[in-house]
Amino acid sequence: MPSAPAGTLYRGREGMWSWVAHRVTGVAIFFFLLVHVLDTSLVRVSPEAYDAVIGTYKNPVMGLGEAGLVAAVVFHAFNGIRIMLVDFWSKGTRYQRVMLWVVMGLFVVTMAGFLPRHLMHVFGGE
């Protein structure tokens, strides 16, 4: 194993961890989507079949799962824009780390807007 060189753009620093997170969230969303299209296709079986399966999703455990999925999508989407800026904007590489903090900031703001409302729907309270 070569030892990590000091001062690269990527290895072992924020740039690498954001890449790992982008990968993990991308794969997670992909597998969700496979299942999601399958369960949505139950609308072609019968209204009863669809409502029965969707009904089993309406519990706190799945509610938290949905929150996790939304978090994955929000991170992947904002960080995806950051990747594009690194690629296409002439100053992109210089600001890649700053932009990661912007991504995290936007992530926190979006989730702060989403979570209370979603958890209210999941746990009753209207």
Next chain:
Amino acid sequence: MTTTTQAAARLPIENPGQAYQRRKTTRGNFELYGWVFMRASGVVLLVLIFAHLFVNLVAGEGISAIDFGFVAGKWASPFWQVWDLVMLWLAMLHGTNGVRTIINDYAERDGLRMWLKIALYTAFVVVVTLGTLVIFTFDPCPPGAAADLLPSFCTT
């Protein structure tokens, strides 16, 4: 190693004065187009998926309002049909291409890599075909279904 043996091992330069010529690629530009597609589809998906999540999870009663009647209400309109169709195709192409990259990165044995890709492309074809058919053949008022499960416009 001495400098003379190093120089001898090097290939002679044929036309030293000639301008640098890029090697003509012989394998096509598939990976380049894939790279561009990941970025173009990403921007569109951001809009499509954020709106999907907003309408289905945040607006109105959120997740607790989702049932057959909710889906029928949306897919009665060509607007949401086209929306979901584009979202289905772009997300599956983007996701499949992304996972293909990841398989190429980690599956080093040829046989394993081939089987993983066969599984991946099979999943792609099945899910995209099924999802497309579901959108186009959907009937919001299936005959014989209990009226209280259907959207209200079915009875009028």
